[in-house]
Amino acid sequence: MAETGHRPKKLCFVTIGATASFDSLISACLEPRFLEALAGTGYTHLVVQYGKEGKGLYDRAVSKSSRVKDLGISITGFDFNRNGLGQEMRAAKGESGGVEGVVISHAGSGSILDALRIDVPLVVVPNPNLLDNHQVELAEALEEQGYVVHGRLNDLSAAIAQSEELRKRHKQWPPVNSGQHRRARGLAGVMDEEMGFLD
Amino acid sequence: MPLQASTIALTLLILLIPLTTLRILSLLPAYRPRPRPKTRGTPTRLLIVLGSGGHTAEMFALLRDLDTEKHNWRSYVVGEGTGLALPRRTNGRLESEKAEQAYKQEGSHEAEEETQGYGGYDISTIRRARHIHQPLLLTPPTALRCLFACFSVLRGTRHGEREYPDLILTNGPGTGVVVVLASLILRFLGPGQDRMRTVYVESWARVKGLSLSGRLLVRVVDRFVVQWEGLEGVGGRGEFLGVLV
Numbered sequence: 001m002a003e004t005g006h007r008p009k010k011l012c013f014v015t016i017g018a019t020a021s022f023d024s025l026i027s028a029c030l031e032p033r034f035l036e037a038l039a040g041t042g043y044t045h046l047v048v049q050y051g052k053e054g055k056g057l058y059d060r061a062v063s064k065s066s067r068v069k070d071l072g073i074s075i076t077g078f079d080f081n082r083n084g085l086g087q088e089m090r091a092a093k094g095e096s097g098g099v100e101g102v103v104i105s106h107a108g109s110g111s112i113l114d115a116l117r118i119d120v121p122l123v124v125v126p127n128p129n130l131l132d133n134h135q136v137e138l139a140e141a142l143e144e145q146g147y148v149v150h151g152r153l154n155d156l157s158a159a160i161a162q163s164e165e166l167r168k169r170h171k172q173w174p175p176v177n178s179g180q181h182r183r184a185r186g187l188a189g190v191m192d193e194e195m196g197f198l199d
Numbered sequence: 200m201p202l203q204a205s206t207i208a209l210t211l212l213i214l215l216i217p218l219t220t221l222r223i224l225s226l227l228p229a230y231r232p233r234p235r236p237k238t239r240g241t242p243t244r245l246l247i248v249l250g251s252g253g254h255t256a257e258m259f260a261l262l263r264d265l266d267t268e269k270h271n272w273r274s275y276v277v278g279e280g281t282g283l284a285l286p287r288r289t290n291g292r293l294e295s296e297k298a299e300q301a302y303k304q305e306g307s308h309e310a311e312e313e314t315q316g317y318g319g320y321d322i323s324t325i326r327r328a329r330h331i332h333q334p335l336l337l338t339p340p341t342a343l344r345c346l347f348a349c350f351s352v353l354r355g356t357r358h359g360e361r362e363y364p365d366l367i368l369t370n371g372p373g374t375g376v377v378v379v380l381a382s383l384i385l386r387f388l389g390p391g392q393d394r395m396r397t398v399y400v401e402s403w404a405r406v407k408g409l410s411l412s413g414r415l416l417v418r419v420v421d422r423f424v425v426q427w428e429g430l431e432g433v434g435g436r437g438e439f440l441g442v443l444v
Contacts, residue, residue, distance in 0.1 A: 109404040110256035113444055137406040141427065174442050186440045187261055187400065190422050194396040195243060195366050196234035197269055 007072070009098025011045040012038055012160075013088045017106045018080055021053045022127050028156045029104060030061035030075070037157035039071040041164060043101060047088055048077040055079060086114060093120040102163045104151060107135035116147060116173035121166045123151040123159045146171050226386055228421045234365070234396055244355065245270040246364035249277045250372020257403055258370050260444040271318030274364060276352055278374035279324045323352045325374055349381035353395070363391030370400040371412045379416055400424045401437075403444045409433060 014029045016022035028034060029048060038046060050058040058077045065075075081087070094100040100120065105111045107126040115122040124142065126135035143150040149166055151159035185192070192198075224230055237243065247262070249255045267273075325348045326341070355362045367382060369375030379397055386392040397420040401413045406427045409417065417423055417434035424438050425431060431439040 107404075108253050109402065109444075110253045113256060113260060113403075134405060134408065134410075137408075138404050141406045174444070187398075187424065187443050188264065188266065190398055190424060190438070190440070191245075191366060191368070192269070194234060194398055194421055195245075195269065196237040197239070198236050 007042065007044050009045060009094075010041075010043045011047060011092045011094070011098065011101040012043050012104065013047045013049070013085075013092040013101070014104045015049040015085055015088070015106065015111055016051045016054065017049075017108045017111055018051070019108070020106075020127060020130060021051050022106055022129075023054065023057055024128070024153050025104075025106065025125055026050050026054050026057050027061055028125075028153050030058070030065055031156070032065060034157045034160070035065060035071055035073060037160045039073055041160055042099075043073060044098075045101075046073055046075045047091070048075070049080060049085060049088065050077050052079055084114070085111070086118065089115055089118045089120055093118055100167065102160070102167075104156070104159070107139050109138070112138070112142070112148070119172060121149075121163045122147075123149045123156075123163055125151040125153060125156070125159075128153070145175075147173060222387060226383055227419065231396075231421065232393070235393070239268055240271075242272065243270055243366075244272045244274060244362055244364040246274045246276060246353070246367045246378070248367070248369035248372060248375040248378050249275055250370075250374055253404065254370055254372045254402065257400075257444050258368075261368075261370065261400060267318055270366075273318070273320040274352070274355065275320065275322045276374065276378060277322060277324045278372060279326050325349060325352060325377070327374075345377055346381055346384075349378050350385065353378070353382055353385060353391070363394045365394050365396065367395060367397045368400070369397075369412075369416075371402045371410050373412065375399075376412050376415050379420060383419060396421045398422045398424065400443065401426060401430065403427075405430065 012029075014025065016025050026048065029046070035046070048058060055077075062075055062077070089103055090096070092101045092103050102121045102123060103115045104123040104125060105115055107124050112122065112124060124139040126133065126139050139148065139150040142148045146166075146169060149159050149162040247258065249258060265273075326345050353363060355364065363385070367378060369378065379399075382391070382395040382397065386395060397416075399413065399416050399420040399422070401424065402410055403426045405413065405425070407429055409430070413423075414434075417436055422438065423434065423436040424440060424443070425433060426439070426443055428439050430437050
């Protein structure tokens, strides 16, 4: 049925963020193997946010993927949106029609938090070129707790299958504080104490 | 008697050493007196340091449910440079959301009451301590300029009056380190020493170790909050309060 009829829109949104370039993620998400994995999982659209310096690489990679048309995936790209990427993330969530897809993001905390709040399945790919690479720790910790898939650049297609599992498990952010933190007043409590509000 | 004069000078100098040490010790969190008790509606000033993209996004998540009746004047400090336009706009959005919230909470009461509960805010920008690629030798003058800019922001000019912030909140950008350092210098010299309490929230992105800002500030801020359980008790200070963002 899916082969003959009109497939519902299913979007994969890839974002490399605003601050650093991330060529290896742009290349990885336009590799034939990855595009095949997308097509095999019912994806119809791929949107790539490639950053200020990524256009050349993106254009070359798209033109090289000659098999793209056979797979029936429409690929578009843009450099950056100063108003934030909420619109694209919600499109991946399926809010503008179609079914829920996936967001593949660099491991910047702003982008991760955005995606977690929009509640769309998320693959986090740390950038190996960053000097102080604490991003891997964050990706590992979040994967361990079951909120994201920790994507590897050398096998991004595996992350697509894993994200389908993530969709089924579906764990919502923010987590409800448990145990001793359940009734904690959090940062507001600390700020009250330091301000001198004792009520 | 030149000898006597020099002896007096030397004695004073020697006396100055323990006094200075005591003064510095009195700045440390363990020796600070508790803040003066306040009730809801007391005029307060909260200083919020904003940095680059990730830090700013986290800060707005932290402030999602900020009680604007308690924190009724908010001063935002933005480090000059790259993402300047973005925090400005994001910030305007946060504040307009807060105003809307205050409006909803207080329902159809007089407009005056609503604005009172919500208070107000200001935004200042601070020059960077060191520009990218700036030679190290030329850093002292610019760093000094940055420090003086911090002094004037801390002093504040709300309604033309000098008013030090009651609380400084920062979550890790480099600008926050300079602001906290400036507050320490002011408190050492005297002004605002019973105010300017400091709360540092380590970035949510730090799971196993502290950032450079965190390592620099862990001993001098009044409260040090971490966002992952593994960092609880770090530096003898880290407080884990559950998930905050």
